[in-house]
Amino acid sequence: MSLLRHIRQCNEHRPDHFVPFWHRGDRLGLIRKKNAEALRRFPSAYEVDADAVRLVVDGDFDALSAIIEETTEHLVAEGLVAKWRNEFFAAAPRWGAPAHFKIDRGAVPFFGVRAYGVHLNGYVRDGATLKLWVGRRSPKKAVAPGKLDNLVAGGIDYKHGLLETLIKESEEEASLPPAIARHAVPVGAVSYRMAVTHGLRDDVLFCYDVEVPPDFVPNNNDGELVAFTLEDAAHVIELVRQGDTFKFNVNLVLIDFALRHGLIAPDDPEYLDLVTQLRRPLD
Amino acid sequence: MSLLRHIRQCNEHRPDHFVPFWHRGDRLGLIRKKNAEALRRFPSAYEVDADAVRLVVDGDFDALSAIIEETTEHLVAEGLVAKWRNEFFAAAPRWGAPAHFKIDRGAVPFFGVRAYGVHLNGYVRDGATLKLWVGRRSPKKAVAPGKLDNLVAGGIDYKHGLLETLIKESEEEASLPPAIARHAVPVGAVSYRMAVTHGLRDDVLFCYDVEVPPDFVPNNNDGELVAFTLEDAAHVIELVRQGDTFKFNVNLVLIDFALRHGLIAPDDPEYLDLVTQLRRPLD
Numbered sequence: 001m002s003l004l005r006h007i008r009q010c011n012e013h014r015p016d017h018f019v020p021f022w023h024r025g026d027r028l029g030l031i032r033k034k035n036a037e038a039l040r041r042f043p044s045a046y047e048v049d050a051d052a053v054r055l056v057v058d059g060d061f062d063a064l065s066a067i068i069e070e071t072t073e074h075l076v077a078e079g080l081v082a083k084w085r086n087e088f089f090a091a092a093p094r095w096g097a098p099a100h101f102k103i104d105r106g107a108v109p110f111f112g113v114r115a116y117g118v119h120l121n122g123y124v125r126d127g128a129t130l131k132l133w134v135g136r137r138s139p140k141k142a143v144a145p146g147k148l149d150n151l152v153a154g155g156i157d158y159k160h161g162l163l164e165t166l167i168k169e170s171e172e173e174a175s176l177p178p179a180i181a182r183h184a185v186p187v188g189a190v191s192y193r194m195a196v197t198h199g200l201r202d203d204v205l206f207c208y209d210v211e212v213p214p215d216f217v218p219n220n221n222d223g224e225l226v227a228f229t230l231e232d233a234a235h236v237i238e239l240v241r242q243g244d245t246f247k248f249n250v251n252l253v254l255i256d257f258a259l260r261h262g263l264i265a266p267d268d269p270e271y272l273d274l275v276t277q278l279r280r281p282l283d
Numbered sequence: 284m285s286l287l288r289h290i291r292q293c294n295e296h297r298p299d300h301f302v303p304f305w306h307r308g309d310r311l312g313l314i315r316k317k318n319a320e321a322l323r324r325f326p327s328a329y330e331v332d333a334d335a336v337r338l339v340v341d342g343d344f345d346a347l348s349a350i351i352e353e354t355t356e357h358l359v360a361e362g363l364v365a366k367w368r369n370e371f372f373a374a375a376p377r378w379g380a381p382a383h384f385k386i387d388r389g390a391v392p393f394f395g396v397r398a399y400g401v402h403l404n405g406y407v408r409d410g411a412t413l414k415l416w417v418g419r420r421s422p423k424k425a426v427a428p429g430k431l432d433n434l435v436a437g438g439i440d441y442k443h444g445l446l447e448t449l450i451k452e453s454e455e456e457a458s459l460p461p462a463i464a465r466h467a468v469p470v471g472a473v474s475y476r477m478a479v480t481h482g483l484r485d486d487v488l489f490c491y492d493v494e495v496p497p498d499f500v501p502n503n504n505d506g507e508l509v510a511f512t513l514e515d516a517a518h519v520i521e522l523v524r525q526g527d528t529f530k531f532n533v534n535l536v537l538i539d540f541a542l543r544h545g546l547i548a549p550d551d552p553e554y555l556d557l558v559t560q561l562r563r564p565l566d
Contacts, residue, residue, distance in 0.1 A: 096552030162549055185545035189558045206549050260543050262468035266445055266489050269379030275472045276562040282555055 003241050004270050006251035007277050010192035018200060021111055023055040023064075023100050026093035030112030030200050038080055042071060064101035072107040081107045082198050083142055089115055090158035094282070095204070102158040109199035114282075115155060118166045119253045120184055120208045122151030122176065122218070123233065130233040130261060132254075133218055135174070135225040137247065144247035148239075149225060151218060152176060153205075153250070162186075162206055173225055174218035176210075184210035187260060190252040191280045204282070207253055209260075237263050252278060286524055287553050289534035290560050293475035301483060304394055306338040306347075306383050309376035313395030313483050321363055325354060347384035355390040364390045365481050366425055372398055373441035377565070378487070385441040392482035397565075398438060401449045402536040403467055403491045405434030405459065405501070406516065413516040413544060415537075416501055418457070418508040420530065427530035431522075432508060434501060435459060436488075436533070445469075445489055456508055457501035459493075467493035470543060473535040474563040487565070490536055492543075520546050535561060 019036060021029035031039075036053050039046040045067055047054040057067055068091075075081040085106045090099035091113045108115050122133040133151040137144055154169035156162065163182070170181035191204045218228040237258045240251050256278055258264045264271060302319060304312035314322075319336050322329040328350050330337040340350055351374075358364040368389045373382035374396045391398050405416040416434040420427055437452035439445065446465070453464035474487045501511040520541045523534050539561055541547045547554060 095555045096550070186547075186549040187545065188542045189549070189555060191555070191559060204555060259471045262470065264469075266469040266472070267379070272378045272472060272474070272487060272565055276474060276564050279559040279562065281559050281564075 001242055002270060003237075003251075003255055003264070004273050004277070006240065006248070006255065007192070007274065010194050010248055010252055011277075011280060013193055013195035013200060017195070018112060019050075019052050021053045021055070021113075024058075026097075026100065028055075028091045028093060028100060028111070028113055030202065031110070032112075032195075032199050035080060035110060035199060038075065038078060039071070041074075045071065061099065061101055065103075068101050068103050068107070068111075072104050075107060075110060080198065081110050087155065088158050089113065089155065099158060105155060105157075109196050109201055112200035112202055114202045114204065117153060117155045117203065117205045118162060118169065118208060119150045119205050119250070120152035120166060120170065120176075120181075120210060121253070121257050122174070122210055122212045124212060124214055124230060126214075130263075131230050132233045132236050132257070133174075133212065134229050134231050134236060135218070135220075136227040136229075138224055138226050141224065147247040147250075148245050149247050149250050150253060151212075151228070152181075153253075156206075166208060172222040173220055174228070175221060176212065176216070176218065180210060180212060180216070184208040188256060188279075190249075190256050190278050191282060192249065192252065193280055194248075203249065205249060205253055207256055209257070233257070233261065234263055284525055285553060286520075286534075286538055286547070287556050287560070289523065289531070289538065290475070290557065293477050293531055293535055294560075294563060296476055296478035296483060300478070301395060302333075302335050304336045304338070304396075307341075309380075309383065311338075311374045311376060311383060311394070311396055313485065314393070315395075315478075315482050318363060318393060318482060321358065321361060322354070324357075328354065344382065344384055348386075351384050351386050351390070351394075355387050358390060358393055363481065364393050370438065371441050372396065372438065382441060388438060388440075392479050392484055395483035395485055397485045397487065400436060400438045400486065400488045401445060401452065401491060402433045402488050402533070403435035403449060403453065403459075403464075403493060404536065404540050405457070405493055405495045407495060407497055407499075407513065409497075413546075414513050415516045415519050415540070416457075416495065417512050417514050417519060418501070418503075419510040419512075421507055421509050424507065430530040430533075431528050432530050432533050433536060434495075434511070435464075436536075439489075449491060455505040456503055457511070458504060459495065459499070459501065463493060463495060463499070467491040471539060471562075473532075473539050473561050474565060475532065475535065476563055477531075486532065488532060488536055490539055492540070516540070516544065517546055 018030040020027045083106045087105040088102040092099045124131045135149040139146045167181045170176035194201045301313040303310045366389045370388040371385040375382040407414045418432040422429045450464045453459035477484045
């Protein structure tokens with residue numbers, strides 16, 4: 001089977017079903033046309049027309065965040081936002097730009113705000129063989145319950161930087177000590193845009209590799225992962241190729257790992273499509 | 284200065300100045316509109332109109348190659364093909380697909396046929412410091428004379444596979460023994476499309492990393508590189524950032540190396556543009 005199908009799956013969306021979400025001349029998201037109708041009830045805050053939604057209030061970060069929060073409460077009540085997570089992401093026009101406001105993670109797909117995460121490939125060298133730590137997600141997770149995952153992964157909230165998030169999640173998810181997590185190597189990113197039940201995921205995942213000591217055994221502290229196994233990296237890629245045992249976006253992080261570590265032969269006819277399509281251009 | 288400018292430079296072209304070059308339903312290249320006029324003199328072989336050029340003869344690989352060769356001779360005489368290289372590339376609709384014909388490397392930009400190359404990053408670990416072997420191109424090279432280069436780089440001709448090319452070039456360019464070159468790790472590719480004097484470069488460079496022994500010293504055998512130095516990788520990236528001392532496309536290979544080895548901080552505002560634009564989608 002094909003590795004490329006995972007990239008296609010993570011990019012399934014109909015651009016014509018979404019309209020840009022603007023504020024002060026910046027596009028901050030993409031809203032499903034059907035969902036945009038729900039914002040007509042707040043005409044003092046949103047201007048909704050056929051080809052755009054505009055947040056028309058002015059104000060500083062806190063004032064705008066309060067308005068988005070109020071909207072989110074209504075959307076939760078209407079069932080248009082899946083779940084109240086009490087974790088807030090930054091809404092910014094691009095990486096490194098100041099955020100216009102913060103937004104509850106649960107409302108991120110509704111507004112189609114770009115979200116950023118960190119994913120950590122934890123590996124061990126066993127002679128010439130590369131082994132990867134694989135986590136299994138809790139059956140209670142809202143997204144991809146029971147699926148396989150990276151050693152550590154987490155969303156970047158509006159208060160934490162990349163490395164801070166990586167260190168925090170490393171402790172919570174795998175008991176990986178800060179002294180090791182701090183030496184994780186940033187190795188690039190993958191990006192995709194995928195339609196989901198409540199809107200759109202416009203995601204960027206920063207990828208990190210860390211060589212962990214041979215005697216390290218991960219241990220979960222936050223209930224998000226229920227088991228860990230150390231697998232031959234080549235076997236992990238074979239699992240990615242053959243099935244859907246990994247969470248949808250973790251497949252992309254693992255394909256990136258495989259490409260960087262020579263686990264996919266460059267004369268594979270899919271090779272250049274994998275290399276060029278793993279990172280959706282950001283607009 | 285910006286790293287991104289190198290990617291922009293390698294992608295400078297006006298799509299509206301080029302027309303697709305078709306054969307049997309496959310697009311094999313992109314021809315500058317002005318150059319297409321020169322093919323009107325061979326109406327039995329080429330159909331030239333405002334929005335396409337078609338090779339209208341049928342025949343097997345050898346027969347078609349002979350026709351292209353004959354055209355090339357005329358183009359050289361007219362000064363539309365820069366140089367006769369007597370090295371032949373495959374013209375195929377995509378990576379891994381059978382070639383329709385072979386074409387002299389000198390004529391590749393005229394027809395805008397996609398060309399493939401291998402680039403080898405030769406590195407040494409010195410404690411926690413990564414060092415890169417840098418070559419200096421001969422002042423006599425037609426392309427980028429005197430510029431800095433990778434340890435090994437070369438085009439993939441129609442007769443050689445990826446690894447074969449890598450091993451052959453490693454010996455010719457750097458006296459890197461096959462036993463070491465064979466263990467080079469394929470780590471991805473970069474791609475770009477750039478207008479040049481005689482047409483268009485539509486290039487894919489397969490990237491390889493190889494850790495060379497600390498006592499290895501490269502030695503050139505084919506006159507293409509005139510000197511080698513071992514530099515701190517961080518210093519190499521600083522050179523890429525600050526100037527244009529490297530050959531235009533080698534900058535892209537080095538940016539890819541830097542991204543994979545954590546030499547560019549992911550909170551650099553350019554980071555995601557580098558990651559997503561280093562590999563032009565193939566069409």
